[in-house]
Amino acid sequence: MANVVKLLSVKRRESLWIGFSACVLALVCHPLSAQTRLRMSTTTSTENSGLLDVLLPPFEKQCNCKVDVIAVGTGKALKLGEQGDVDVVLVHARALEDQFVANGFGVDRRDVMYNDFVIIGPASDPAELNHASSAVDAFQRIAGRQALFISRGDDSGTYQKEEEIWSAAKINPVGSWYRSAGQGMGEVIMMATELRGYTLADRGTYNAYRHGKTDLAIVYDDSHAFGRQGKSFSQLTVDQVTALTGANGLFNPYGVIAVNPKRFPYVHYDLAMKFIAYITGTEGQQIIANYRVQGDSVFFTYKGK
Amino acid sequence: MADFFVQSFRMAMALIFARDKEVLSAVAISLNVAMWSVALGSVLGVPIGMLVALGNFPGKGAVRLVLNSLMAMPTVVIGLLVYAFISRQGPLGSLGLLFTPVAIIIGQSILATPVIGNYVLSTIQGVDELILPTAQTLGASNLRSVWQLAREVRFGLVAAIVAGFGRVISEVGVAMMVGGNIRMYTRTMTTAIALETSKGEFAFGLALGLILICVSLAVNLFLTIAQESRRV
Numbered sequence: 001m002a003n004v005v006k007l008l009s010v011k012r013r014e015s016l017w018i019g020f021s022a023c024v025l026a027l028v029c030h031p032l033s034a035q036t037r038l039r040m041s042t043t044t045s046t047e048n049s050g051l052l053d054v055l056l057p058p059f060e061k062q063c064n065c066k067v068d069v070i071a072v073g074t075g076k077a078l079k080l081g082e083q084g085d086v087d088v089v090l091v092h093a094r095a096l097e098d099q100f101v102a103n104g105f106g107v108d109r110r111d112v113m114y115n116d117f118v119i120i121g122p123a124s125d126p127a128e129l130n131h132a133s134s135a136v137d138a139f140q141r142i143a144g145r146q147a148l149f150i151s152r153g154d155d156s157g158t159y160q161k162e163e164e165i166w167s168a169a170k171i172n173p174v175g176s177w178y179r180s181a182g183q184g185m186g187e188v189i190m191m192a193t194e195l196r197g198y199t200l201a202d203r204g205t206y207n208a209y210r211h212g213k214t215d216l217a218i219v220y221d222d223s224h225a226f227g228r229q230g231k232s233f234s235q236l237t238v239d240q241v242t243a244l245t246g247a248n249g250l251f252n253p254y255g256v257i258a259v260n261p262k263r264f265p266y267v268h269y270d271l272a273m274k275f276i277a278y279i280t281g282t283e284g285q286q287i288i289a290n291y292r293v294q295g296d297s298v299f300f301t302y303k304g305k
Numbered sequence: 306m307a308d309f310f311v312q313s314f315r316m317a318m319a320l321i322f323a324r325d326k327e328v329l330s331a332v333a334i335s336l337n338v339a340m341w342s343v344a345l346g347s348v349l350g351v352p353i354g355m356l357v358a359l360g361n362f363p364g365k366g367a368v369r370l371v372l373n374s375l376m377a378m379p380t381v382v383i384g385l386l387v388y389a390f391i392s393r394q395g396p397l398g399s400l401g402l403l404f405t406p407v408a409i410i411i412g413q414s415i416l417a418t419p420v421i422g423n424y425v426l427s428t429i430q431g432v433d434e435l436i437l438p439t440a441q442t443l444g445a446s447n448l449r450s451v452w453q454l455a456r457e458v459r460f461g462l463v464a465a466i467v468a469g470f471g472r473v474i475s476e477v478g479v480a481m482m483v484g485g486n487i488r489m490y491t492r493t494m495t496t497a498i499a500l501e502t503s504k505g506e507f508a509f510g511l512a513l514g515l516i517l518i519c520v521s522l523a524v525n526l527f528l529t530i531a532q533e534s535r536r537v
Contacts, residue, residue: 037490039404048504070404070485084393085403186503213505264393266401 036065038271041080042090043157044184046254047071049204049298055287059278065271073184075155081105081257084264088272090279092202092254093157106257108273110280113288113299117161117250118206119220120189121147121198129198129219135250136169138220143169146177148197150188153180161252162200189214202252204298211294222250254299256280313511320512321519327489328497328513332520334406335493339474341410346417346469351462353418354425355451359437372426375419380412380478387412387483404485409493412479417469424468428461429454463532467525474521494520 046052047069056067070080074091081089082105090112091097100106119129119138127147132138142149151173152159166173179197181188185205192199193214206218256276261269278284289301320328357368389395391402391411402408436457440450455462477495484491486500494517501510 044503066490068404068485068487068490070487184503186505190505209505266393266399 036063036268036271037068038063038065038088038268038275039068039070039086040088040090040275041070041072041077041086043074043077043092044071044186045092045158045202045205046090048184048186049208049291050293051204051288051291051299054291055279055284058283058287059275062278063271063274067275073155074157074160078105079155081259084259084267086259087268088256088258088275090254090256091157092252093160094253094255096157096160097255097257101257104263105260107260108276109255109257110276111302112254112256112279113285113301114251114253115203115299116222116252117158117200118203118218119198119250120192120201120206120214120216121219122196123215123217125217125219127198130224132220132224134225135165135220135222139165139169139171142198143171143173143177146175148195149173149178150192150195150197150199151178151180152185152188152200153182154184156185157252158185158200158202161250165200189216192216204293207293207296207298210296225249309508310511313508314515316508317512317515321516327492328516330489331492331494331497331513332516334491335474335495335517336520336524338406338409338413338480338493339470342413342417342473343421343466343469345410345414346421346473347466349414350418350421350465350469351425354422354465355429355454357422358426358429359451359454369426372419372422376423378416378419380416380476381482382478383412383415384479384482387415387479391483403483404487404491406484406491408483409480409491412483413473413476416476416479417473420472421465421469424461424465425458428458428465431461432457460532463528467528470524470528471521474517474524 042052048071052069056069060067070077070086072080074093074096077086077089077091078093078096078100080086081100082103089100089106097106097109101109117135119135121127121129127141127145129138129141132141141147151162179191179195181191183191185201186209188199189201189206189209190213191197193216198219199216203221206214256279258269258272258276259267261267279288285301285303288299289297289303291298353372357365357372387408388403391397391400391408393399393401393403402411432454436454437450440453441447445453475495477493477499480486480491480493481496481499484493484496486492486496492500494513498510498513498517501507501513
């Protein structure tokens with residue numbers, strides 16, 4: 001160290017000044033810009049899929065604003081709305097969303113897009129989920145064989161879905177085969193991969209991990225319920241997919257809700273409505289429908305409906 | 306395994322040389338909030354350290370104990386406390402600070418203050434305790450004597466700032482919780498690493514980690530040079 005210092009010491013006065021000016025500059029150029037910032041809380045699945053990186057820039061240009069994305073679990077995303085800490089929420093837990101609106105925290109929920117959940121596990125499929133006839137049946141097989149299941153165990157929309165299926169299957173999941181991770185979708189997929197267990201995942205995140213990060217396979221999805229094992233989800237019609245709502249199916253709809261300006265007068269309500277009009281309008285819907293991760297569709301729009 | 310590190314190292318180099326916009330932004334935001342936090346932490350921590358070291362008041366031991374314990378305060382707990390204060394439902398909610406860089410600065414200042422305070426405290430206790438009385442006997446005012454003391458312990462002060470900087474540049478709890486990890490706004494190096502790890506991009510996360518180490522090295526090198534040059 002002393003050598004380095006000696007080496008530099010000839011110019012140390014100068015370097016001191018440069019360093020000092022750099023500090024001052026860094027302190028002065030504080031990233032507090034005058035641009036309006038729309039705050040959106042959303043789920044990790046929308047952010048991690050990369051969709052927002054292509055969906056938001058055109059809107060930011062149009063409105064000359066910045067969209068601040070806070071990616072957390074669905075439960076927390078709604079909580080941020082309930083506390084008035086965000087302007088708009090984009091989440092996937094229909095029952096909770098309706099409750100959010102009914103309780104007066106949000107207004108005007110709109111459908112944005114959908115995909116589905118899939119049950120993934122080792123390709124050898126020890127609990128034979130491949131032969132399951134419904135999601136409930138699949139979960140019953142896991143519990144019946146005491147096959148390892150990794151639960152999100154957090155406040156996410158995916159965890160809500162797990163709970164919905166367990167309760168429809170009349171199973172109270174406890175035991176050493178059921179592990180509650182309390183982490184995000186990505187971490188749970190990695191955990192299931194390492195431990196060779198089953199887990200419920202949204203297709204978008206799974207697709208993002210399928211290439212090189214996990215060797216787990218889809219052992220059950222909604223195509224099984226139509227006796228069309230192995231057919232891809234995108235080949236099902238919108239009607240078929242939406243018919244399987246509730247605990248029977250793995251339909252995963254995303255909704256957008258503006259935070260109620262009557263309750264929180266300071267929210268950017270007009271901007272939130274503009275944003276909602278944009279992502280449910282032609283341009284936004286087209287970007288969503290055309291978005292691919294390594295050639296796979298991640299989210300689907302309702303245009304066929 | 307070796308592949309993994311080689312790949313990460315290459316990626317780090319590539320990111321630095323390509324001046325990747327998001328990586329640069331994360332570096333800039335990290336440095337910016339860290340500097341503000343250390344500045345605020347010093348404004349609070351240095352006087353606190355001096356007062357506790359020089360002052361003679363009842364409960365001094367208790368204050369030292371608290372100061373020491375605060376150094377071990379988990380970052381997420383500080384994050385949670387700050388969150389409760391600045392959320393819209395909190396007492397400072399009307400300022401709208403949650404999920405802004407200012408929120409991170411508030412939290413990280415609270416992290417830096419006890420570290421800086423403690424360093425100052427032990428430095429002052431380490432020097433000749435006759436400095437103050439000597440200066441006063443020589444006719445210096447109280448303020449002037451304290452200034453003389455500060456000059457005497459300036460290397461300790463630099464060490465305190467370095468330690469405070471180390472505490473805030475490396476933390477992730479506060480930045481994630483009250484910053485919200487917003488791209489190009491509150492995404493710091495550490496929250497970016499957490500995000501990439503959660504996405505399973507381990508090599509990329511490690512690459513960011515290497516850049517973070519380089520940045521810390523550069524800052525500490527600068528502080529060391531500053532310290533050495535003052536010795537002349």
